[in-house]
Amino acid sequence: xxxxxxxxxxxxxxxxxxxxxxxxxxxxxxxxxxxxxxxxxxxxxxxxxxxxxxxxxxxxxxxxxxxxxxxxxxxxxxxxxxxxxxxxxxxxxxxxxxxxxxxxxxxxxxxxxxxxxxxxxxxxxxxxxxxxxxxxxxxxxxxxxxxxxxxxxxxxxxxxxxxxxxxxxxxxxxxxxxxxxxxxxxxxxxxxxxxxxxxxxxxxxxxxxxxxxxxxxxxxxxxxxxxxxxxxxxxxxxxx
Amino acid sequence: xxxxxxxxxxxxxxxxxxxxxxxxxxxxxxxxxxxxxxxxxxxxxxxxxxxxxxxxxxxxxxxxxxxxxxxxxxxxxxxxxxxxxxxxxxxxxxxxxxxxxxxxxxxxxxxxxxxxxxxxxxxxxxxxxxxxxxxxxxxxxxxxxxxxxxxxxxxxxxxxxxxxxxxxxxxxxxxxxxxxxxxxxxxxxxxxxxxxxxxxxxxxxxxxxxxxxxxxxxxxxxxxxxxxxxxxxxxxxxxx
Amino acid sequence: xxxxxxxxxxxxxxxxxxxxxxxxxxxxxxxxxxxxxxxxxxxxxxxxxxxxxxxxxxxxxxxxxxxxxxxxxxxxxxxxxxxxxxxxxxxxxxxxxxxxxxxxxxxxxxxxxxxxxxxxxxxxxxxxxxxxxxxxxxxxxxxxxxxxxxxxxxxxxxxxxxxxxxxxxxxxxxxxxxxxxxxxxxxxxxxxxxxxxxxxxxxxxxxxxxxxxxxxxxxxxxxxxxxxxxxxxxxxxxxx
Amino acid sequence: xxxxxxxxxxxxxxxxxxxxxxxxxxxxxxxxxxxxxxxxxxxxxxxxxxxxxxxxxxxxxxxxxxxxxxxxxxxxxxxxxxxxxxxxxxxxxxxxxxxxxxxxxxxxxxxxxxxxxxxxxxxxxxxxxxxxxxxxxxxxxxxxxxxxxxxxxxxxxxxxxxxxxxxxxxxxxxxxxxxxxxxxxxxxxxxxxxxxxxxxxxxxxxxxxxxxxxxxxxxxxxxxxxxxxxxxxxxxxxxx
Numbered sequence: 001x002x003x004x005x006x007x008x009x010x011x012x013x014x015x016x017x018x019x020x021x022x023x024x025x026x027x028x029x030x031x032x033x034x035x036x037x038x039x040x041x042x043x044x045x046x047x048x049x050x051x052x053x054x055x056x057x058x059x060x061x062x063x064x065x066x067x068x069x070x071x072x073x074x075x076x077x078x079x080x081x082x083x084x085x086x087x088x089x090x091x092x093x094x095x096x097x098x099x100x101x102x103x104x105x106x107x108x109x110x111x112x113x114x115x116x117x118x119x120x121x122x123x124x125x126x127x128x129x130x131x132x133x134x135x136x137x138x139x140x141x142x143x144x145x146x147x148x149x150x151x152x153x154x155x156x157x158x159x160x161x162x163x164x165x166x167x168x169x170x171x172x173x174x175x176x177x178x179x180x181x182x183x184x185x186x187x188x189x190x191x192x193x194x195x196x197x198x199x200x201x202x203x204x205x206x207x208x209x210x211x212x213x214x215x216x217x218x219x220x221x222x223x224x225x226x227x228x229x230x231x232x233x234x235x236x237x238x239x240x
Numbered sequence: 241x242x243x244x245x246x247x248x249x250x251x252x253x254x255x256x257x258x259x260x261x262x263x264x265x266x267x268x269x270x271x272x273x274x275x276x277x278x279x280x281x282x283x284x285x286x287x288x289x290x291x292x293x294x295x296x297x298x299x300x301x302x303x304x305x306x307x308x309x310x311x312x313x314x315x316x317x318x319x320x321x322x323x324x325x326x327x328x329x330x331x332x333x334x335x336x337x338x339x340x341x342x343x344x345x346x347x348x349x350x351x352x353x354x355x356x357x358x359x360x361x362x363x364x365x366x367x368x369x370x371x372x373x374x375x376x377x378x379x380x381x382x383x384x385x386x387x388x389x390x391x392x393x394x395x396x397x398x399x400x401x402x403x404x405x406x407x408x409x410x411x412x413x414x415x416x417x418x419x420x421x422x423x424x425x426x427x428x429x430x431x432x433x434x435x436x437x438x439x440x441x442x443x444x445x446x447x448x449x450x451x452x453x454x455x456x457x458x459x460x461x462x463x464x465x466x467x468x469x470x471x472x473x474x475x476x477x478x479x480x
Numbered sequence: 481x482x483x484x485x486x487x488x489x490x491x492x493x494x495x496x497x498x499x500x501x502x503x504x505x506x507x508x509x510x511x512x513x514x515x516x517x518x519x520x521x522x523x524x525x526x527x528x529x530x531x532x533x534x535x536x537x538x539x540x541x542x543x544x545x546x547x548x549x550x551x552x553x554x555x556x557x558x559x560x561x562x563x564x565x566x567x568x569x570x571x572x573x574x575x576x577x578x579x580x581x582x583x584x585x586x587x588x589x590x591x592x593x594x595x596x597x598x599x600x601x602x603x604x605x606x607x608x609x610x611x612x613x614x615x616x617x618x619x620x621x622x623x624x625x626x627x628x629x630x631x632x633x634x635x636x637x638x639x640x641x642x643x644x645x646x647x648x649x650x651x652x653x654x655x656x657x658x659x660x661x662x663x664x665x666x667x668x669x670x671x672x673x674x675x676x677x678x679x680x681x682x683x684x685x686x687x688x689x690x691x692x693x694x695x696x697x698x699x700x701x702x703x704x705x706x707x708x709x710x711x712x713x714x715x716x717x718x719x720x
Numbered sequence: 721x722x723x724x725x726x727x728x729x730x731x732x733x734x735x736x737x738x739x740x741x742x743x744x745x746x747x748x749x750x751x752x753x754x755x756x757x758x759x760x761x762x763x764x765x766x767x768x769x770x771x772x773x774x775x776x777x778x779x780x781x782x783x784x785x786x787x788x789x790x791x792x793x794x795x796x797x798x799x800x801x802x803x804x805x806x807x808x809x810x811x812x813x814x815x816x817x818x819x820x821x822x823x824x825x826x827x828x829x830x831x832x833x834x835x836x837x838x839x840x841x842x843x844x845x846x847x848x849x850x851x852x853x854x855x856x857x858x859x860x861x862x863x864x865x866x867x868x869x870x871x872x873x874x875x876x877x878x879x880x881x882x883x884x885x886x887x888x889x890x891x892x893x894x895x896x897x898x899x900x901x902x903x904x905x906x907x908x909x910x911x912x913x914x915x916x917x918x919x920x921x922x923x924x925x926x927x928x929x930x931x932x933x934x935x936x937x938x939x940x941x942x943x944x945x946x947x948x949x950x951x952x953x954x955x956x957x958x959x960x
Binding site for chain 1: 868900901904905908909911912913914915918919921922923925926928929934945
Binding site: 369414415435453455458460 | 842939941
């Protein structure tokens with residue numbers, strides 16, 4: 001499990017000379033699935049075997065067990081199943097397809113996760129914005145108790161809100177680790193519409209920037225067209 | 241629990257004459273939260289009390305218990321807490337704010353549910369479209385086992401896929417029950433960006449129509465501008 | 481031509497007592513089309529006539545002539561056509577339907593304008609972000625000279641960029657005058673997907689706020705799930 | 721001007737042997753800007769020169785002149801300016817940056833065009849869906865006459881609508897030529913949010929498919945969760 005990209009390639013190169021024929025290398029990191037074929041071929045050409053295994057569950061996986069989507073050949077999966085079982089939630093690792101499929105499934109998983117997080121975030125913002133005096137943290141606790149949208153992620157947000165109901169001090173910036181971007185690239189290659197995932201990825205991009213040339217362009221256009229002057233400094237978090 | 245709108249208004253009108261002072265009417269349906277204030281005032285003017293209670297959990301709530309977000313006064317919630325507890329998951333109903341807050345929380349819940357369903361649906365379509373020969377149903381089962389996106393809704397999709405792995409015969413059309421629309425209306429009233437929820441609502445709208453005047457307009461434009469002729473009949477589900 | 485809403489209602493009320501039977505009131509402001517029917521009925525009940533007339537063209541209409549979409553009865557349009565012609569671009573006002581249709585057409589026009597502005601803005605941001613050393617202002621000038629996306633709005637942006645090629649000092653905030661919001665409301669009432677217009681409206685909402693509770697929620701979730709710490713202060717406008 | 725990709729590479733390879741030192745090759749097709757650097761290096765290594773020139777204006781450019789965004793060195797642009805001027809609208813070609821910039825500017829142009837077409841298309845669908853009996857074709861003609869959104873593209877749609885006001889017989893399918901996809905890929909590489917362009921690209925993807933596995937997944941989820949049965953056959957173009 002190494003950082004994706006060069007670190008993983010270097011890692012494979014480093015161990016390669018020490019491998020015996022038939023040895024099996026498992027890439028358990030968050031690698032780009034498009035690298036799996038190349039790495040598998042490299043190892044096969046050295047008489048070795050390769051699997052790409054997506055591992056999910058966050059920092060809590062060491063307690064709950066991990067979610068495991070393995071890509072590779074049947075015999076290879078059978079060989080490492082006991083090892084993966086010892087890590088997997090409910091002792092159940094899943095073999096989802098040939099080499100590449102494991103990290104593809106993990107990439108799609110993470111892209112879905114972006115969109116699910118965004119869904120809860122939009123709900124949080126609607127509740128916060130309402131004049132109805134809704135108890136936001138209590139509403140999230142209610143949603144986690146019997147409501148259709150209850151989930152492991154929602155539970156995490158309930159924990160965060162119980163400690164800090166207004167998320168005071170949390171910066172409104174969300175990084176991204178690359179998998180959401182790869183999923184968008186793959187969607188345009190495949191011609192598959194994924195507006196919800198893309199909305200989540202773009203929302204993070206917006207949060208990562210201190211400026212917004214696009215919104216400057218809209219403001220410049222409005223000024224030019226209609227004599228609209230851009231609203232001045234924000235008041236109470238919302239512009240007049 | 242009546243259908244929202246006129247049926248609920250008629251229901252209240254029907255029982256109103258038989259109510260004694262201090263009686264409490266609970267609207268447990270999927271009502272528009274913007275009707276709660278008016279209904280509460282009507283009942284107060286007759287010396288009665290009113291609560292709006294969001295109830296979630298789908299048809300499975302009778303087994304798992306329901307998710308309950310109640311709006312109303314403290315004393316009223318205290319009075320009916322035992323009754324609500326007998327219905328609620330873990331015996332825990334939640335009082336989330338004054339009259340209106342219960343159905344507002346339910347509306348936001350359902351809007352979030354649209355976006356979460358859309359997220360899983362986009363993941364399903366990416367997996368299905370890939371040339372990698374991923375076992376889609378097994379991937380969803382893996383996601384439900386230790387992965388970060390595991391949830392009650394995902395579990396429902398795992399059940400559906402285990403019975404019908406390719407969803408053969410399921411029409412690609414999804415209705416909507418109104419709450420997603422209300423949430424979008426509320427977002428523009430409040431000035432809150434909810435691109436993920438809107439994407440989910442619009443995807444359903446698209447699925448509900450057999451035609452698409454908008455795409456006809458794009459096709460007409462392309463034909464006019466560049467001599468592009470619209471692609472002819474689909475082949476294998478995807479146009480050339 | 482009065483501000484939409486109460487000001488227009490007050491204006492009509494103010495002149496109503498001084499009207500003779502058969503007098504014609506024209507609402508030429510940016511009114512909500514959903515008010516037109518009510519106002520038309522009010523005037524008809526006083527023996528008068530009513531038209532709703534959308535007027536476009538920005539502050540430059542006094543030079544170029546205005547774009548005019550009139551709603552009302554045939555005879556009424558015929559009666560005022562000379563007057564409207566004197567204001568209209570090319571002397572051509574357009575009668576687009578019965579009472580309500582004029583302001584509906586104007587609302588849709590403005591919603592389309594939001595999306596077109598957003599399209600140019602996204603192009604501006606892509607050009608600005610590239611490492612290729614593209615001359616952004618010159619590119620916009622090129623687009624206005626024979627390219628398919630040339631338009632009156634693009635011309636306005638070319639003017640703004642020729643004076644201020646990097647839009648230095650223009651705040652990244654864009655207000656909205658309500659018509660985009662009404663169009664989104666109407667889209668959910670009609671069940672029509674308008675993802676492009678909604679994206680433009682939501683981008684403005686985002687720009688109008690100094691905070692983003694939604695992105696705080698995503699950041700809190702990432703922190704809770706994966707131990708991701710939110711990126712700190714921005715560097716060179718983009719976070720690391 | 722050859723089809724992008726292999727055809728252009730083959731074309732360059734084919735002429736390469738016949739080139740003299742100092743000869744200049746212009747790629748005037750819709751090439752991927754990411755190929756320009758490689759092609760420029762190839763030609764330089766043969767002692768030749770290379771420019772990437774975006775050409776816009778559709779099939780009407782032979783009447784109106786073309787919109788031209790040229791990438792390359794100053795001396796090279798100066799050398800071919802007379803030639804490009806003879807093709808350009810107003811005799812004005814534009815030199816927008818070094819090699820790669822010409823096709824980058826064209827790619828962004830086309831991506832913006834997708835979003836602008838989508839904007840008009842959404843306006844068309846809103847007008848068509850309204851119960852107000854709006855004259856849709858006349859409204860588009862009005863928009864082109866003095867309204868802020870008037871443009872060359874809108875003019876093309878006015879022409880199409882004047883011949884076929886309801887776009888009867890035009891299939892609701894819009895292909896794409898790749899540049900929109902490249903722009904989305906570039907946006908995720910650069911971390912730039914382009915929700916409007918992405919919405920337009922995804923709308924085309926949706927129109928290109930006869931099926932929608934994603935909407936089947938939503939329908940399956942709704943059926944599983946709430947006992948909602950998917951609506952049956954469409955009636956009058958809209959599902960009940």
